[in-house]
Amino acid sequence: MKDFVNWAILAPGRIANKMAEAMKGEVDGGNKKIRMYAVASRNKERAKDFSSKWGFQKSFASYDELFSDTDVDAIYVANPHAFHHASVMQALASGKHVLCEKPAGCSLSQLDDMINLSKERNLFFMEAMWTAFNPCIAEIKKAISEGLIGEVKNIDSRFCNRNPYDPTDRNYAPELAGGALLDLGIYNIYFAMMITDFSPVTAENSSVRMLKGVDAWNSVNLSFKSGAVTSFQSAMDLPSTVPTHDAVIYGTKGYITVENFFCSQKACVHVYKNEWGGESDVARKIDVPFKTNGYEYELIHATDCILSGKTESDVHSFKKSRDLCAVMDCLRNDWGMKYPWE
Numbered sequence: 001m002k003d004f005v006n007w008a009i010l011a012p013g014r015i016a017n018k019m020a021e022a023m024k025g026e027v028d029g030g031n032k033k034i035r036m037y038a039v040a041s042r043n044k045e046r047a048k049d050f051s052s053k054w055g056f057q058k059s060f061a062s063y064d065e066l067f068s069d070t071d072v073d074a075i076y077v078a079n080p081h082a083f084h085h086a087s088v089m090q091a092l093a094s095g096k097h098v099l100c101e102k103p104a105g106c107s108l109s110q111l112d113d114m115i116n117l118s119k120e121r122n123l124f125f126m127e128a129m130w131t132a133f134n135p136c137i138a139e140i141k142k143a144i145s146e147g148l149i150g151e152v153k154n155i156d157s158r159f160c161n162r163n164p165y166d167p168t169d170r171n172y173a174p175e176l177a178g179g180a181l182l183d184l185g186i187y188n189i190y191f192a193m194m195i196t197d198f199s200p201v202t203a204e205n206s207s208v209r210m211l212k213g214v215d216a217w218n219s220v221n222l223s224f225k226s227g228a229v230t231s232f233q234s235a236m237d238l239p240s241t242v243p244t245h246d247a248v249i250y251g252t253k254g255y256i257t258v259e260n261f262f263c264s265q266k267a268c269v270h271v272y273k274n275e276w277g278g279e280s281d282v283a284r285k286i287d288v289p290f291k292t293n294g295y296e297y298e299l300i301h302a303t304d305c306i307l308s309g310k311t312e313s314d315v316h317s318f319k320k321s322r323d324l325c326a327v328m329d330c331l332r333n334d335w336g337m338k339y340p341w342e
Contacts, residue, residue, distance in 0.1 A: 001307075002073070002307070003032070003033065003307065004032060004033050004034065004035050004307075005033060005034060005035065005073045005074050005097075005303050005306050005307065006035045006037035006038070006071055006072055006073040006074070007023060007034060007035060007036060007037055007073070007074050007075075007076065007299075007303075008037055008038040008039065008040065008056075008066055008069075008072045008074070008075045008076070008096075009038075009039050009040070009050075009056075009075070009076045009078060010040050010063060010066060010075050010076065010077050010078060010079060010087055010091070011040075011041060011077070011078045011079035011083075011087075012039050012041050012046060012047060012050035012078070013078060013079070015078050015101055016039075016050070016076070016078040017050075017054075018293055018295050019076050019078065019295050019299065020036070020050070020053075020054040020056075021054070021292060021293055021295070022292050022293055022294075022295035022296040022299050023036050023054070023296075023299060024036065024054055024055060025291060025292030025293070025296055026292070026296055026299065026300065027055075029291070031300070033303050033304070033307060034299065034300075034303055035057075036054060036055055036056045036057070037056060037057050037058065037071065037072060037073075038051075038056055038057060038058040038059065038060060038066060038069060038072055039051045039054075039056045039058070039059050039060070040059070040060040040061075040062065040063050040065065040066035041059075041060075041061065042061070042062060042063070043061070044059075044061035047059035047060055047061055063087065063090070067090055067091060067093075067094035067096065068094070072096055073096065073097060073306065074096060074097035074098065074099065074124070074302070074303075074306055075091045075096045075097070075098055075099070076099045076100075076101070076128070076299075077091065077098060077099070077100040077101060078101050079101075080170050080176045080177070081103060081106050081176065081177035081182055081183075082106060082175060082176045082177040082339070084100055084101070084103070084104055084105065084106070084110070085105060085106070085110040085113065085114070087100075088100050088104065088114045088125070089113060089114065089117060092114070092117045092118055092121055092123055092125065093117065093121070095121065095123070096123070097123050097124040097125070097302075097306050098114075098118070098123070098124070098125045098126075099126055099128050099298070099299070099302045100114070100125070100126070100127055100128055101128045102127050102128055102129050102186060103127065103182050103186055103324075103325065103328070104127035104128075104321060104325075105321075105325055106177045106182065106339060107325065107329055107339075107342065108322060108325045108326050108329050111127075111321060111322060111325050112322070115318050115321075115322075118311060118312075119311065122311055123311060124302065124305050124306045124310060124311050124312070125311070125312070126298075126302055126305070126312070126313045126316055126321075127316060127321045128298055129190060129298070129316050129320075129321075129324075130263065130294055130295055130297065130298045131187060131190055131191060131194070131262050131263070132190070132194070132298070132315055132316040132320075133297035133298045133301055133315060133316075134263065134264060134294065134297065135288045135297065136264040136265050136266065136267060136286060136288040137191075137194060137258075137264060139267070139286045139288055140195075140249070140256055140258065140264075140267050140286060141194070141195070143256065143269050143283075143284055143286070144195070144249070144251070144256070147253070148251075148253070148254060148269050148271060148283050148284065149249065149250075149251030149252070149253050149254035149255055149256060149269065149270075149271065150251040150252030150253030150254065151227075151251055151252045152195060152196065152226070152228045152249060152250070152251050153227070153228055153229070153250050153251060153252060154228065154229050154230070154231070154249075154250040155191070155192045155195050155196075155228065155229075155230040155231075155232075155247060155248070155249050155250070156230070156231050156232070156247060156248045156250070157188045157191060157192070157230070157232045157245075157246070157247035157248075157261055158188075158232060158233045158234075158240055158245065158246070158247075159184040159185065159187055159188055159232070159233075159234045159235075159240075159245045159261075159262065160180075160184075160217075160233060160234060160235035160238050160239055160240045160245070161184065161235065161236060161239065161240075162237060162238060162239035163236050163237060164237070165211065165212075165216075165237060167212065171183060171214075171236050172211065172212055172214055172216075172236070173214070174212070174213035174214055174339055174340055175339070175340050177339055178214040178236075179214035179215040179216070179236065179337070180214075180215050180216065180217060180218055180234040180235050180236045181215050181218055181234060181328055181331060181332065182328065183234075183236070184234040184235070184236075185218060185220065185232065185234035185328075186324065186328065187261070187262035188220070188230070188232035188233075188234055188247075188261075188262075189220075189222070189230075189232075189324060189327055189328070190324055191247060191261050191262065192222065192224075192228075192230035192232070193320070193323070193324065195228075195249055196224045196226050196228045196230075197226070198320060198323065199224040199225045199226035199228070200224065200225045200323075201222050201223065201224060201225075201323075201327055202223050202224065202225050203222070203223040204220065204221065204222050204223070204327070204330060204331065204334075205220075205221050206218060206219060206220040206221065206331055206334060206335070207219045208334075208335045208337075210335065210337065211236075211237070213337075214236075214337070215236075215335060215337060216235065216236050216237045216238075217233070217234075217235040217236070217237065217238055218233065218234055218235070218331070218335075219231075219232075219233045220232055220233075220234075220331060222327070244259050244260045245260050245261065245262060246258060246259055246260065246261060247261035253271060253272060254269065254270045254271035254272050254280060254283065255270050255280070256268065256269050256270070257270070263294050265287070265288055265289050265290060265294075266285075266286065266287050266288075267285075267286040268282055268284075268285050268286070269282065269283045269284040269285075269286070270282055270283065271283040298316075301313065301315060
């Protein structure tokens with residue numbers, strides 16, 4: 001059995017650069033399990049430039065060439081949401097393990113296709129939800145399990161970016177599965193799921209402002225079986241009032257402020273000084289810098305899973321991906337928001 005994974009990247013765009021940086025950080029740091037093998041783009045020069053920039057061994061001017069290379073072990077799929085289904089299905093059909101950028105599927109139906117084929121082919125498949133592997137969030141959950149803030153009652157978060165309307169931008173294109181929910185709100189939902197230990201969602205309600213067929217802004221409330229609730233907003237065309245995208249976890253004894261909750265490196269645990277909660281003391285400061293940029297943790301996990309013969313992650317499992325996707329399907333159904341192929 002091989003003791004390394006030949007990784008390839010499909011679609012060398014902005015997110016792919018982040019993953020390549022993480023791969024290079026691991027390789028330069030002495031991780032011999034990860035090999036930077038190939039890059040594929042539909043643009044020959046783009047693939048070549050990306051390969052040269054990060055130090056991949058090969059570059060391909062088509063995805064089919066990548067799928068056909070028998071030395072490719074695993075593919076990181078990084079193209080726009082709408083193309084994930086086709087790319088993942090082709091990769092799995094060609095015998096490659098797959099780490100697919102979130103959301104892996106634009107709907108539960110698409111996601112189930114991927115999961116079922118990965119099981120059929122006995123291949124590793126995982127949605128690349130980097131938040132699931134965030135070491136700062138692990139420390140936050142540890143503080144909660146220690147009872148520092150008591151019982152979690154509410155999780156508030158906001159992930160809002162201002163991208164001026166442009167009909168050619170994928171964020172505003174229904175045919176590319178644009179909108180705030182799949183791009184940003186997915187993190188709000190998953191963060192709350194993590195904090196509630198993936199307690200089932202029992203109720204939801206929401207408001208939405210649509211723009212040319214996609215959700216430009218949404219406000220969502222979810223209730224969990226645990227008794228906790230989450231309230232969040234995500235937006236494509238409205239900014240946050242602060243430069244970071246933050247969350248607050250409220251408990252019966254205190255609260256935790258989380259900076260950039262979806263890729264957090266800092267948090268602060270506050271404990272109430274009295275029953276009214278008007279004053280609090282800082283019980284713990286959490287500061288966990290990334291080794292590189294945060295993408296390395298899901299990469300390391302996927303690599304280890306592949307080398308150990310696993311076909312499913314025990315951290316971000318198929319069930320967790322399905323539960324997450326099911327919530328988004330439910331919200332889109334409420335909004336009457338369908339993609340052209342649905």
